[in-house]
Amino acid sequence: MKQHTHQVEPSTLRRFLASEAVGGVVLMASAALGLALANSPWAEVYFGLLAAPIAGHSTLHWINDGLMAAFFLLVGLEIKRELLDGHLRHWSARVLPGVGALGGMLVPALIYAYFNAHSPQTARGWAIPSATDIAFALGVLALLGGRAPASLKVFLTALAILDDLGAIVIIAVFYAGEPAAPPILGACVTLFLLLGLNLFEVKFLFPYLALGVALWRFVQLSGVHATLAGVLLAAMIPLRLSGPDPEEHTPLHRLENALGPFVAFVALPLFGFANAGVALGGGDLDMAGAPVLLGVALGLFLGKQAGVFAAIALAIGTRIASRPAKTGWLQLYGVAVLCGVGFTMSLFIGQIAFEADEAAMRATKIGVLAGSAASIALGSLLLWLASRRAAAPAHSPTGS
Template sequence: MKILVRKFLEKESTPGIFLMGITILALIFSNTFLSEFYNTFLHTKIEFKIGSILEISKPLILWVNDGLMAIFFLFVGLEIKRELILGHLSSFSKIALPAIAAVGGMLVPALIYVFFNYNNEFALKGWAIPTATDIAFALGILSLLGKRVPVSLKIFLMALAIFDDLGAILIIAFFYTADVSVLSLSLALLCIIILFIMNRMKITAVSVYILVGIILWIFVLKSGVHATLAGIILAFTIPLNVQNEKNKRVSPVKRLEHNIHFWVAFYILPIFAFVNAGIDLRSLSLNEIVNPVSLGIICGLFIGKQLGVFSFVYLAVKFNLAKLPNGTSWAQVYGISVLTGIGFTMSLFIDSLAFADSSMFSYTDKLAILIGSILSGLIGYLILLKVKGKKQVSE
C-alpha cells in the first residue's frame, strides 16, 4: 500500500489531480449547508503580535494569499534561477521560443479582457487575470498523454510557464501595489542588502536565509508592496552552487527547492485553491455569468491564450527567430497553446489582488476562471490526444 501511495505521489499528474479534487471540495463546501462554516472559516481573524513592536492581524484567507503564497513564489524563484543559470533557459537559443510565446500568451488575453471592459474603470483592474498559466494543472494534463507528447514539448511548456511566472511577478510588482510606506520599504531594502552580502560570502546555511527572508516578508507586507514578492527576492539571493570547506560543490538552491517541492504541490497550492475556489453557485443566473468581466476572463483564457501563444510561435519560426521543439508538429504546438489557458491558481491569485474583497461581480469572476480553465484543459487534451499518431520530426 505504501509503495502504491509513493508511486501515485511521484507521478507528474498527481498535483493537478489533487488540485482538481480540492477545488471540487471547495465548491461542495460553498454550495451546501457547510457554506456558513466555510465563509466563517475563511474570515477568521488571526493575529501575530510582539508587544507594541509588531502586529499583523488578517483573516485566514489573506494569511494564505499573502503568507503561504510567498513560499510558492520562493519555489518559483528557485526554479527560475536554476533554469536561467544551468537549465532550459541558460542560452538564447533555448529561451527564444518560450519567451516569445509567453509574451503573446500575456498580451493577447489582456487585450481581449480590455476589449470587453474598456468602459468600466473598476473592472479594468482585472486585466491581468487571464494572462496567467497554472503549470501544475497544465503539466498534469500533459502527463496523462504519456508518450503521445514528446519530452521536448513538455520542456517547452515548462519554459513558457516560467516566463509566464516572471511576467506575473512583474505585473504584481508594478500594477498591484498599494500605497507604499517608505520606512518599511527602506527596512526591506536593508534585508535585501544583508541577503546579497550573505550570498557574496558564500554562506550555504539555508536556515539563515529563511530567517532573514521572514523578516523581509514582514517589512514587504508592511510596505504596501505585495508580500509574495519577498519570496522571489529571497530565492534569487540564495547561492546556486558553492564550494564548501571540504572542497565539495553544494547547491543550497537545489536543496531548498527539493525540500519545499512536496509542501508546495500538496499543501500550499491545495490550501490556496480551497480558500479561493469556493464559489456560491446557488443564486447565479445566466445574466450574471455573461457580464463583461466574466466574458473577458473566459475569452481571454480560452481564446486569448491559445491565439497569443500559437501566433507568436508561428511568427518566431517564420522569421527564423526560433525553431519548433524537436519531434513536434504544428498541431501539437497548437494543443499546447490551448493548454496554457488553464489559469486557475495563478488567475485566482491575481483576481484576489485586482478585486480584493469586492463583491461587485458576485463571484462570477472566479466562476469565469474555472470555466475558461476547464475549457482550455479539456479541449487542449482532446487536441493532443487526436494528433498522437502524426508523424514527427526525429531528434
C-alpha cells in the same frame, strides 16, 4: 557472474516535471472539492472556516498572503535555476517559449481590456487572464502519460516559467500599491544583509530563511504585496558555490528540493480549495454577461491559444526559433490551448485587483473556472488526437 545494473539518477528537470505534474492533479482535486462544498449544504461551514480569525487575520488571508509566499519563493528559485543553470540558460532555448509567453500575455490582456474599456473599476483586472498555471497544465499532460513527447513537456514548462516571470513583473509594477517609507527601508536593509550572505557564500539555509521572514514582514507592512518577498528572497539564495560541494548540495538546490513537496501538496491545494469555492446559483448565474466574467473566460480560452500559437508559429515560420523535437503542429496548438489554464496566478492577481470588490471577484472566479475548464477539455482532446495520429502506422504503397 552476477551483473550489476546501473541506476540512472533522474535529472533535476525530470524530477521537477514529475512533482509539478502530480501536484497539478492534487490541485485539480482540491479546487473541485472547494467548488463542490461552496455549492453544497455545507457551504456555510466552508465559508465560515475561510472567514475564521487567526492571529488577527482570516484563514483565507493567511493562505493567500502567508502560504503563497512559499509558492512565490519556489517560483523564484525555479526561474533563477532555469535561467542561470537549466534549460533556459542559453538564449536560443529562450526564444520560442519567450515569444510564446509574450503573445500569451498580450492577447488575453487585450481581450479583457476590450470588454472592460468603459469601466475603470473593472479595467484594473486586465492581467488576470494573462497567466498560465504550470501545475495544472503539467497535471493534464501527466494524465496523457507517454503520449506527449518529453520535448513538448519541456517546452510547456519553459513557457510557463517565463509566463510566471512576466506575471511577477506585472504584479510588482502594476499592483504594488502605495509603499510606506519606513518598512521599505527595513526591506532594503534586509535585502542588503541577504546579499552579504550570498556574496560570502554562506551555505546554511537558516540565516537566509530567518531574514526571509523579516523581509516578508517588512514588505507586508510597506503596502507592496507580501508574496513578492518570496521572489526577492529567491534571488539572494546562492545557486553555485566556489568550494568542492557538489552542485546538488548548494543552498538553492537544497531549498528547492525541500520546498517543492510542501508547495505542491500543501500550499497550492489549500489555495485551490480556498479560492475555487464560489456559489454558482442565484445571483452569480445572472452575472454571465458581466464584462469581468467575459474578459477573463474568453481571455484565457481564446486569447491564450491565439496569442501563444500565433507567436510561436511566427517565430518558427521566420526561423527565429525551431520547433521542439518530435512535435507536430497539432501538438503545439494543443499546448497553446492548454496555456489557457490560468488557475493559481489568475486567481491570485484577481485577489489583488479586486480586493474590495466582492462581485468582481466572484465574476473573476467563475471566469477563471470556465476558461480553464474549456482549455483543459479542448487542449486534452487535441493532444490526444495528436498522439493517435503519431501512433497510427504509415500506409506505404504496395510493392517495393
